[in-house]
Amino acid sequence: MGADDTTAQRLRLLQAEFLEHPRSGPGDGRSSRPSHSPAPLNLGVVDRIRAAVYEIEEHTRASDWAAAAGPLPADPAGVYDWARQHTAHLEPERQQAREAIIYRQGLEHAIAAGDTTVVRKHPCPECGCWGLYWREAAQRAVCVNRFCVDDNGMGRTWELKRLAHDHIARKEVVAHRAT
């Protein structure tokens, strides 16, 4: 509760979509796939999930000696709660940093599952407009505002890391105002 569990849900969705029921060609191939041929694992997704869990694990173990000794949960999506439990005693700034990483992974999982609209829910960090869209080749969110350019006159683009950082920082401000 409170802390958003969206990232864990998105990870589960990614697992369900690409690992438990891999697509085998056009349409939903579940029924037409011959029973003797095993479903091909989507190795890209396997690696992606592994890397995500590893990043959280490393970040947590670096912050807490108890986590350094304890095992990870068996369910990859459980790593987020595990990280929060082990870092709940840290100062607010470090917890905020943890939440920014978790939130960024949530964006990554959603995009990996094909939902690039998640970037639209963030204002452009420079001009504040709500016109960000995802550019797959660059792996960055692009601002649609043609007046929003950098010193070289290039349209501004943003890493998910920046969007996540700003999002968590905004949430923090709202939480402080509310108390």
Ligand SMILES: [Zn+2]
């Ligand atoms: Zn902009």
